[in-house]
Amino acid sequence: MICTYSRCLLIPFVKCSSSVSGPVRLLSYLTTLMMALHGKVALVTGAAQGLGKGFSEILLQNGAKVALLDVNEKGGKVLKAAFDKEYGPDRTLLLTCTVESEEQLKDAFQKTVDTFGGLDIVCNNAGIVNENNWEKCVSINLNGVVRGTYLALQHMKKENGGRGGVIVNVSSLAGLGPLLTAPIYTATKHGVVGFSRAMADASSVCDYGVRINMLCPSFADTSLLTCLTSDETAGQFISLRGVAEKMKDQFGVLEVSVVAENFLKLVTDESRNGEALMVQMQGASYVTFPKMSA
Numbered sequence: 001m002i003c004t005y006s007r008c009l010l011i012p013f014v015k016c017s018s019s020v021s022g023p024v025r026l027l028s029y030l031t032t033l034m035m036a037l038h039g040k041v042a043l044v045t046g047a048a049q050g051l052g053k054g055f056s057e058i059l060l061q062n063g064a065k066v067a068l069l070d071v072n073e074k075g076g077k078v079l080k081a082a083f084d085k086e087y088g089p090d091r092t093l094l095l096t097c098t099v100e101s102e103e104q105l106k107d108a109f110q111k112t113v114d115t116f117g118g119l120d121i122v123c124n125n126a127g128i129v130n131e132n133n134w135e136k137c138v139s140i141n142l143n144g145v146v147r148g149t150y151l152a153l154q155h156m157k158k159e160n161g162g163r164g165g166v167i168v169n170v171s172s173l174a175g176l177g178p179l180l181t182a183p184i185y186t187a188t189k190h191g192v193v194g195f196s197r198a199m200a201d202a203s204s205v206c207d208y209g210v211r212i213n214m215l216c217p218s219f220a221d222t223s224l225l226t227c228l229t230s231d232e233t234a235g236q237f238i239s240l241r242g243v244a245e246k247m248k249d250q251f252g253v254l255e256v257s258v259v260a261e262n263f264l265k266l267v268t269d270e271s272r273n274g275e276a277l278m279v280q281m282q283g284a285s286y287v288t289f290p291k292m293s294a
């Protein structure tokens, strides 16, 4: 059976399930060996739902093993059970942790490496909108990405004996321009872009062997969108909810699978480092940043 993401796979593949017969299982095994990310180990934060779930699934579909990190234990267990059924229990590892805790995140990275024997792909995706509790928003969206990037480099950079690899930090279109109803969210996403670009240059100059890219999607069809009109998360900007709704209508809402296909481009295109890929309804394009003469 060809999966729903087959148009973004580098080769089509056959689904593996315990009920399939010997020859089909053998074919499944052989095609898995030929897949683009076969033998690669990935780690995704905020994997239990939404975009993180989509990123994890496309990595699995392309042959990687994936550590699923999320603060939501219940949601994580439901997803792990579904992935076990589809891809087999050995392909994923569920780790309940918050990106706000250095200790918990460090432990999750170590468990991933101990279980799967290395690390090649990291997606720092966990994020929230909360203009009411803005310190928490900074703590998860920006500090969590910094923490995840530093831990990823510790395990992946060649000078530490790592295999090199790629980090994708999830920003937003609000990392490139203002989302007026969410100034703190906007600041954190701009922060992710600035931090990731500087780290990409550092990685290149220091020859870490690790590419660092940013994904900047427009509105996507996940439960995060309820934050646009919720008193709890919009805080003092709730009076602008009409403007936010209008923006959403104008930009449109992306399917998770479309964002995931573009995430895969950043993972597999080895020519890309320090690049921000914007994903909008009209298509995806790499951002041209102003050139600094130095």
Ligand SMILES: NC(=O)C1=CN([C@@H]2O[C@H](COP(=O)(O)OP(=O)(O)OC[C@H]3O[C@@H](n4cnc5c(N)ncnc54)[C@H](O)[C@@H]3O)[C@@H](O)[C@H]2O)C=CC1
Binding pocket: 045, 046, 047, 048, 049, 050, 051, 052, 069, 070, 071, 072, 075, 097, 098, 099, 100, 125, 126, 127, 128, 140, 170, 171, 172, 173, 216, 217, 218, 219, 220, 221, 222, 223, 224, 225
């Ligand atoms: N949905 C959208 O319109 C867009 C989302 N993004 C970004 O994509 C990323 C994912 O967002 P969505 O999937 O839309 O949201 P979502 O709310 O559907 O999923 C976020 C996931 O992150 C987890 N999470 C939250 N706090 C965490 C923490 N402290 N530690 C570990 N996990 C945590 C949640 O439990 C949840 O599973 C975020 O960084 C968001 O800013 C970017 C552009 C557009």
Ligand SMILES: CCCCCC(=O)/C=C/C=C\C/C=C\C/C=C\CCCC(=O)O
Binding pocket: 129, 171, 172, 173, 174, 176, 177, 178, 179, 182, 185, 217, 218, 219, 220, 224, 225, 227, 228, 251
């Ligand atoms: C509060 C809900 C958060 C929704 C998640 C999210 O990140 C959505 C972002 C969607 C739209 C982008 C916001 C601002 C865009 C402003 C300018 C973009 C300019 C990009 C460019 O063309 O240069």
